[in-house]
Amino acid sequence: xxxxxxxxxxxxxxxxxxxxxxxxxxxxxxxxxxxxxxxxxxxxxxxxxxxxxxxxxxxxxxxxxxxxxxxxxxxxxxxxxxxxxxxxxxxxxxxxxxxxxxxxxxxxxxxxxxxxxxxxxxxxxxxxxxxxxxxxxxxxxxxxxxxxxxxxxxxxxxxxxxxxxxxxxxxxxxxxxxxxxxxxxxxxxxxxxxxxxxxxxxxxxxxxxxxxxxxxxxxxxxxxxxxxxxxxxxxxxxxxxxxxxxxxxxxxxxxxxxxxxxxxxxxxxxxxxxxxxxxxxxxxxxxxxxxxxxxxxxxxxxxxxxxxxxxxxxxxxxxxxxxxxxxxxxxxxxxxxxxxxxxxxxxxxxxxxxxxxxxxxxxxxxxxxxxxxxxxxxxxxxxxx
Amino acid sequence: xxxxxxxxxxxxxxxxxxxxxxxxxxxxxxxxxxxxxxxxxxxxxxxxxxxxxxxxxxxxxxxxxxxxxxxxxxxxxxxxxxxxxxxxxxxxxxxxxxxxxxxxxxxxxxxxxxxxxxxxxxxxxxxxxxxxxxxxxxxxxxxxxxxxxxxxxxxxxxxxxxxxxxxxxxxxxxxxxxxxxxxxxxxxxxxxxxxxxxxxxxxxxxxxxxxxxxxxxxxxxxxxxxxxxxxxxxxxxxxxxxxxxxxxxxxxxxxxxxxxxxxxxxxxxxxxxxxxxxxxxxxxxxxxxxxxxxxxxxxxxxxxxxxxxxxxxxxxxxxxxxxxxxxxxxxxxxxxxxxxxxxxxxxxxxxxxxxxxxxxxxxxxxxxxxxxxxxxxxxxxxxxx
Numbered sequence: 202x203x204x205x206x207x208x209x210x211x212x213x214x215x216x217x218x219x220x221x222x223x224x225x226x227x228x229x230x231x232x233x234x235x236x237x238x239x240x241x242x243x244x245x246x247x248x249x250x251x252x253x254x255x256x257x258x259x260x261x262x263x264x265x266x267x268x269x270x271x272x273x274x275x276x277x278x279x280x281x282x283x284x285x286x287x288x289x290x291x292x293x294x295x296x297x298x299x300x301x302x303x304x305x306x307x308x309x310x311x312x313x314x315x316x317x318x319x320x321x322x323x324x325x326x327x328x329x330x331x332x333x334x335x336x337x338x339x340x341x342x343x344x345x346x347x348x349x350x351x352x353x354x355x356x357x358x359x360x361x362x363x364x365x366x367x368x369x370x371x372x373x374x375x376x377x378x379x380x381x382x383x384x385x386x387x388x389x390x391x392x393x394x395x396x397x398x399x400x401x402x403x404x405x406x407x408x409x410x411x412x413x414x415x416x417x418x419x420x421x422x423x424x425x426x427x428x429x430x431x432x433x434x435x436x437x438x439x440x441x442x443x444x445x446x447x448x449x450x451x452x453x454x455x456x457x458x459x460x461x462x463x464x465x466x467x468x469x470x471x472x473x474x475x476x477x478x479x480x481x482x483x484x485x486x487x488x489x490x491x492x493x494x495x496x497x498x499x500x501x502x503x504x505x506x507x508x509x510x511x512x513x514x515x516x517x518x519x520x521x522x523x524x525x526x527x528x529x530x531x532x533x534x535x536x537x538x539x540x541x542x543x544x545x546x547x548x549x550x551x552x553x554x555x556x557x558x559x560x561x562x563x564x565x566x567x568x569x570x571x572x573x574x575x576x577x578x579x580x581x582x583x584x585x586x
Numbered sequence: 587x588x589x590x591x592x593x594x595x596x597x598x599x600x601x602x603x604x605x606x607x608x609x610x611x612x613x614x615x616x617x618x619x620x621x622x623x624x625x626x627x628x629x630x631x632x633x634x635x636x637x638x639x640x641x642x643x644x645x646x647x648x649x650x651x652x653x654x655x656x657x658x659x660x661x662x663x664x665x666x667x668x669x670x671x672x673x674x675x676x677x678x679x680x681x682x683x684x685x686x687x688x689x690x691x692x693x694x695x696x697x698x699x700x701x702x703x704x705x706x707x708x709x710x711x712x713x714x715x716x717x718x719x720x721x722x723x724x725x726x727x728x729x730x731x732x733x734x735x736x737x738x739x740x741x742x743x744x745x746x747x748x749x750x751x752x753x754x755x756x757x758x759x760x761x762x763x764x765x766x767x768x769x770x771x772x773x774x775x776x777x778x779x780x781x782x783x784x785x786x787x788x789x790x791x792x793x794x795x796x797x798x799x800x801x802x803x804x805x806x807x808x809x810x811x812x813x814x815x816x817x818x819x820x821x822x823x824x825x826x827x828x829x830x831x832x833x834x835x836x837x838x839x840x841x842x843x844x845x846x847x848x849x850x851x852x853x854x855x856x857x858x859x860x861x862x863x864x865x866x867x868x869x870x871x872x873x874x875x876x877x878x879x880x881x882x883x884x885x886x887x888x889x890x891x892x893x894x895x896x897x898x899x900x901x902x903x904x905x906x907x908x909x910x911x912x913x914x915x916x917x918x919x920x921x922x923x924x925x926x927x928x929x930x931x932x933x934x935x936x937x938x939x940x941x942x943x944x945x946x947x948x949x950x951x952x953x954x955x956x957x958x959x960x961x962x963x964x965x966x967x968x969x970x971x
Binding site for chain 2: 303
């Protein structure tokens with residue numbers, strides 16, 4: 202008797218026995234793909250030197266960094282391969298391009314989804330405490346990750362969210378502070394837990410004593426979706442444009458439904474000093490908006506590659522109102538190659554003009570998950586202390 | 587500014603706009619792949635008529651059903667396509683074979699992993715209440731799915747498990763019966779929740795009043811792994827042979843650690859009448875073993891495509907001991923094309939000889955998830971009543 206899984210593996214052909222990616226002792230990585238009839242095979246990855254392209258958009262010269270590409274070479278057995286330079290500790294993603302068409306690595310079980318795109322990935326843990334190390338699982342106590350549904354009367358629907366509770370929560374009677382952590386356009390309640398490595402980062406930071414034990418709540422921030430693909434009534438294909446990303450109003454209006462559910466179902470330390478909101482891109486704009494809409498609720502505000510520039514008088518008044526009692530931490534982070542920087546500059550110009558306290562962290566790179574994981578790792582160490 | 591996700595999508599080329607799979611009004615399905623330079627493209631799927639192959643194994647003639655294959659045809663724009671016959675309601679999986687090599691569908695965000703193999707999938711909901719309907723999400727109350735860690739002193743490790751609690755659990759004070767649900771060789775604590783559609787099946791059955799509200803616990807049944815890929819300290823590549831699937835002893839020995847954790851962290855209705863164990867393949871053998879090892883614990887035993895034939899005197903004595911106080915339900919299910927049937931026959935011959943009560947369900951098909959989802963849907967309706 203041969204199982205279905207074994208037979209499915211047979212369909213992979215001789216390539217099944219390949220090791221790819223192979224992390225070499227010097228932390229270079231070898232990619233391999235069995236594809237004897239392909240004409241060209243290359244690998245595209247954020248572990249390769251980026252391609253920088255320039256183009257015109259809306260009459261403006263725009264610079265964009267794309268993942269690097271390396272051509273692979275074929276051996277006499279039909280196996281294509283490429284070995285990178287030694288890499289820093291990090292979580293890297295990649296796909297193959299076979300005759301120019303994207304293909305995931307059939308030898309690598311590790312894959313993740315960003316909006317509708319899947320990529321293969323691997324981590325390099327060059328040394329303890331580097332970025333790659335924080336994204337890996339270590340022999341520390343582990344928190345719980347729950348996928349749960351709450352009722353949102355404001356949006357007229359049951360909606361799904363992800364909750365991380367730290368190790369020890371279930372065996373304790375203590376109350377915990379809460380970080381509400383919001384995803385970007387086209388994302389969902391699975392984005393931060395899967396792409397953002399929230400459980401791994403929080404487990405590692407808490408075990409080292411670098412972050413306070415906290416509950417992390419990751420709701421779905423697209424107001425007209427209930428849940429991630431596979432958990433929504435419709436089997437929809439997510440897209441970036443689906444999010445109508447300029448709108449934060451519905452999420453603002455309904456955010457009290459999320460907080461009410463969490464505060465009535467978890468042992469929550471309430472009050473502004475125990476509550477943080479942060480998000481990436483659209484979630485950064487939402488965090489910015491939520492801190493103005495509910496100035497009494499959040500003492501820690503993290504805006505990762507996304508802010509609302511105070512271009513209208515009503516926004517400037519809302520900021521003035523918020524900073525009457527300034528948040529303990531108002532943290533803006535952005536990559537130097539990120540087009541969002543212009544909005545960050547506008548916000549910071551107003552904060553500077555008024556003398557409102559904030560912190561700014563500028564990284565290299567653009568509008569990418571590599572940066573958002575770093576920003577979360579930094580932000581989580583600064584809150585509830 | 588263009589995001590990394592948008593740029594990753596660009597790498598897909600003109601194929602990005604394709605709809606695949608497209609479910610047509612007659613419930614036929616059209617698969618499409620943009621691959622202008624491919625020499626041959628076909629689709630392999632369990633929605634196509636199976637290929638039946640015969641071969642010799644250990645001197646025995648063996649018959650195996652493989653997923654069907656259909657050749658796709660290329661249009662002048664480089665798009666390959668194939669349309670199936672109308673399909674019954676079901677969850678179907680597929681991959682493309684491009685020049686004979688397996689490739690996932692880049693137009694379909696829905697994918698699932700079985701051991702180390704990923705496949706694309708879709709559901710057909712031909713009419714309310716068919717199999718496909720049960721595997722989809724409907725507008726019913728939804729339970730919670732938690733990924734959690736427990737301490738196993740017996741195995742000397744923290745281990746990960748999946749817990750489904752039914753809708754209303756968090757807002758109730760009631761105690762709930764527990765189904766322990768075990769995966770097969772090479773599987774892990776994510777297998778039943780992802781491939782087995784446990785949350786969807788249970789949500790739908792409970793909402794219809796066809797199953798009692800119950801907690802479903804899905805531990806990792808490979809004693810030398812702590813967790814699924816991505817949650818284990820090592821980034822291992824799972825294989826079928828990894829499971830040393832003939833051994834149930836370590837899981838028997840350590841199962842009380844699982845039950846102790848669940849009974850101390852959930853509102854559990856204890857006692858044999860409130861406790862069920864079931865599993866598929868290796869998990870069926872483990873369920874068989876656990877019911878003999880702990881005859882006082884399980885009133886409902888489900889063995890899906892996996893039993894221990896009582897070839898040794900000690901096993902026959904353990905069965906005799908169990909059936910001194912026969913379980914309320916001792917349920918064996920197997921596909922007619924499944925090589926495990928020979929073991930089921932041996933077990934049932936002994937039960938018949940002794941007059942021990944059991945139920946047997948024979949489906950068509952082999953050792954496949956399609957059957958295990960059906961068996962779970964049936965078993966869940968028969969327990970705790």
